[in-house]
Amino acid sequence: MSALLDAFAASFEALPAREAAGLGATRRAALDAALRDGLPGPRTEAWKYTPLRALERRAFASAEAVPASFDSAAIAGIPAPRIVFHNGRFDAARSDLSGLPAGVSLLPLSQVLATDDAREANFLARRFERADEIFARLNAALADEGAVLRVDAGVQAPGTVHLVFVGSPNAGDLAWHLRHLIELREGASLSVVEHQIATDIHNHLSNSLTHVHLAPNATLSHARVQDEALGATVFARTDAVLARGARYRRIDLELGAALARHELNAALHGEGAQVQANGVLLASGRRHLDTRLGIDHVGRDTQCELVWRGLGAGRSRAAFHGGILIREGADGSNASLSNKNLLLSEGAEIDTQPVLEIHADEVQAAHGATVGQLDANALFYLRSRGLPVETARALLTAAFCRETLTVIEDDSARAMLEVRLNLALERLQLT
Numbered sequence: 001m002s003a004l005l006d007a008f009a010a011s012f013e014a015l016p017a018r019e020a021a022g023l024g025a026t027r028r029a030a031l032d033a034a035l036r037d038g039l040p041g042p043r044t045e046a047w048k049y050t051p052l053r054a055l056e057r058r059a060f061a062s063a064e065a066v067p068a069s070f071d072s073a074a075i076a077g078i079p080a081p082r083i084v085f086h087n088g089r090f091d092a093a094r095s096d097l098s099g100l101p102a103g104v105s106l107l108p109l110s111q112v113l114a115t116d117d118a119r120e121a122n123f124l125a126r127r128f129e130r131a132d133e134i135f136a137r138l139n140a141a142l143a144d145e146g147a148v149l150r151v152d153a154g155v156q157a158p159g160t161v162h163l164v165f166v167g168s169p170n171a172g173d174l175a176w177h178l179r180h181l182i183e184l185r186e187g188a189s190l191s192v193v194e195h196q197i198a199t200d201i202h203n204h205l206s207n208s209l210t211h212v213h214l215a216p217n218a219t220l221s222h223a224r225v226q227d228e229a230l231g232a233t234v235f236a237r238t239d240a241v242l243a244r245g246a247r248y249r250r251i252d253l254e255l256g257a258a259l260a261r262h263e264l265n266a267a268l269h270g271e272g273a274q275v276q277a278n279g280v281l282l283a284s285g286r287r288h289l290d291t292r293l294g295i296d297h298v299g300r301d302t303q304c305e306l307v308w309r310g311l312g313a314g315r316s317r318a319a320f321h322g323g324i325l326i327r328e329g330a331d332g333s334n335a336s337l338s339n340k341n342l343l344l345s346e347g348a349e350i351d352t353q354p355v356l357e358i359h360a361d362e363v364q365a366a367h368g369a370t371v372g373q374l375d376a377n378a379l380f381y382l383r384s385r386g387l388p389v390e391t392a393r394a395l396l397t398a399a400f401c402r403e404t405l406t407v408i409e410d411d412s413a414r415a416m417l418e419v420r421l422n423l424a425l426e427r428l429q430l431t
Helices: 003-013 024-037 109-114 134-142 376-384 389-407 411-430
Strands: 082-086 104-108 147-151 161-167 174-184 189-198 205-214 219-227 233-242 247-254 259-268 274-283 288-297 303-312 317-326 334-343 349-358 364-372
Touching (some): 003 024, 003 134, 003 174, 024 134, 082 104, 109 147, 109 174, 134 174, 134 205, 147 161, 147 189, 161 205, 174 189, 174 219, 189 411, 205 219, 205 247, 219 233, 219 411, 233 247, 247 259, 247 389, 274 288, 274 317, 274 389, 288 303, 288 334, 303 317, 303 349, 303 389, 317 334, 317 364, 334 349, 334 389, 349 364, 389 411
Parallel strands (some): 082 161, 147 174, 161 189, 174 205, 189 219, 205 233, 219 247, 233 259, 247 274, 259 288, 274 303, 288 317, 303 334, 317 349, 334 364
Antiparallel strands (some): 104 147
16 A cells, blocks of 8 residues: 555544544545555546656645644735635634625534534535545545535525635645535525635645535536645545536636646536536646546536636646536537647646537537647737737736636626736746
């Protein structure tokens, strides 16, 4: 067994919440499955672009119950209501739930588990059957913290709720496993922004799994900004289930970390359910980014629109898999995927794999992917207007990425995302 899995097995035995909410057997089964099948290798289709050989030799300590403090300036620009987690632990002092709308509940998972109520924590009981779901299995075994966000039926929540995850240096390398739930009941609407940031360079590992449950006619606007430290390792997965008429608008900005992988799965079960998911992969230096989409059209007249942009600079590598499945009986579905990528250096590599599988009639579906360089004509036009070559390249690169931000309708949330993206693009130009 690898050093990584050995360390996680030891962490499981020391997990205080192992038996909470009647989850002991479920957690043990998830760990046993992970240890039995081990880490996936390059012959595993879902992992062939993301080798784990270097990671399997590393060992991480469990996140400390009371992490060291960090400079509050790191989150000064994130307004309330917000819930803050520092190095994988709930930070009550820096969380601010004032202004949380009536009908909206936001709790740390540790508090939910402390009630020992199996009904409140039933989303933790999900099983993961495939061997390549290694980090979901580890999360199922080890997660004892996270955000539990619920919105009552009919509540049209104003403003934005912020989920903040801060990584900072520690005496040793830490690992934390966070499990989140975002549940909107019938007719509810909410805007959420996830911030995954670092106060300084560290080499920790973050493994998070988010469940999104949207009841009939619910609407969720969801942004996620991953801007972790250069040495960090980030594994994230989002599983969304949409009922009839539900609407899910989402953007992911992958801007940081040394190794980052995100899986976004959306099951459109109800008639007329819609998902619009955009994203940016910004790879530079020797960073490795891997994003996998799995959109499953089950109900009739469902829709998905996916717009993703990738940048590769330095000796980085980015991988994108865009999978769309239209099942038998999902007539009237409308699905589109656009993945465009720019190579900004000779040493960068971008692999893109659009997949469209159709088993229904009367559908509209299209997908496309490109990998290229900046348009020479556009670059010449800007230079002919007096712009230096580096400024012209920066303008074209920014315009290429900003197209994805239109998925967020709230002006203040979109402005915040644009600031984060601009800062990341400035770092890219400096390197």
